[in-house]
Amino acid sequence: MFFRPRAVSLVVTLLVFLFATATTSAATSVLPSTHVLALLTAQVLGTSSQPLMPANVSPHDFNLKPSHIRRLHSAQLVVWLGPELEPYLAKIMEQIPQQKQLIISNGGSGTGYGLHPWTSPAYLLQGINQLSQRLGTKWDDTLWLEKTEQLQAQLSQHGQSLSQNGQGYLVYHDGLDGFEAFFGLSHLESFTGADDQAPGAKRLASIVQLAEDGKVACILVDHEVKHRLIDAVLGPEVKRIPIDILAANSNDLADYIRALQKAVLACHLTA
Numbered sequence: 001m002f003f004r005p006r007a008v009s010l011v012v013t014l015l016v017f018l019f020a021t022a023t024t025s026a027a028t029s030v031l032p033s034t035h036v037l038a039l040l041t042a043q044v045l046g047t048s049s050q051p052l053m054p055a056n057v058s059p060h061d062f063n064l065k066p067s068h069i070r071r072l073h074s075a076q077l078v079v080w081l082g083p084e085l086e087p088y089l090a091k092i093m094e095q096i097p098q099q100k101q102l103i104i105s106n107g108g109s110g111t112g113y114g115l116h117p118w119t120s121p122a123y124l125l126q127g128i129n130q131l132s133q134r135l136g137t138k139w140d141d142t143l144w145l146e147k148t149e150q151l152q153a154q155l156s157q158h159g160q161s162l163s164q165n166g167q168g169y170l171v172y173h174d175g176l177d178g179f180e181a182f183f184g185l186s187h188l189e190s191f192t193g194a195d196d197q198a199p200g201a202k203r204l205a206s207i208v209q210l211a212e213d214g215k216v217a218c219i220l221v222d223h224e225v226k227h228r229l230i231d232a233v234l235g236p237e238v239k240r241i242p243i244d245i246l247a248a249n250s251n252d253l254a255d256y257i258r259a260l261q262k263a264v265l266a267c268h269l270t271a
């Protein structure tokens with residue numbers, strides 16, 4: 001009596017499993033535009049996909065080649081950041097049917113994630129949910145939420161001890177906006193703006209002033225960094241901490257966010 005329903009439910013489970021596997025393998029030609037989006041799609045699919053652009057290339061300076069265009073046309077689903085954040089894809093994506101593309105959106109509310117929204121855990125989670133919904137799969141966010149809460153607690157403690165000393169951090173390139181908005185952090189000043197324009201004299205003078213006042217605990221430097229410019233403005237006592245905004249050194253989405261957090265935690269005066 002007991003075994004029959006169990007056997008039936010086992011068969012159902014097996015069928016569901018087979019079906020799910022079939023759906024997933026049908027979706028293997030998901031094409032994420034960036035490496036961070038590749039980590040995001042890997043969370044949902046359980047397998048990694050080769051992104052359109054290499055991990056170490058900034059979306060600010062990417063040029064499409066014919067081979068990229070072929071890949072975009074042959075993918076079953078292109079996952080990208082949308083025409084504003086990836087203008088080099090805007091024109092070609094107009095030719096690709098809506099059902100073959102997924103824009104990880106900012107929620108349309110200008111949530112303050114800035115030009116690098118993928119550095120925000122909330123944005124990434126939203127992207128995971130969007131993709132799961134599109135593929136008809138389910139993703140359990142419990143662990144993700146637990147982890148980000150942990151990171152938040154450590155960051156607020158660190159931020160408190162920095163501000164008690166009247167200190168903060170600089171960024172070379174204003175590319176951590178999403179992460180900062182999510183965790184309630186803000187940098188003192190940046191050398192270049194979000195789109196990497198060269199700093200003006202006024203901005204450099206303000207950085208010099210901050211350093212002279214002993215307010216600069218460190219500078220976070222990413223792929224855009226020009227060390228000679230920093231050397232001209234800041235002394236060696238200001239620690240330079242590498243920060244991997246493009247996730248070039250991460251193979252996992254949660255590790256990526258943790259690495260960003262670790263960089264901020266590493267920011268304190270050595271003196």
Ligand SMILES: [Zn+2]
Pocket residue numbers: 060115116173174175193194195196
């Ligand atoms: Zn930027």
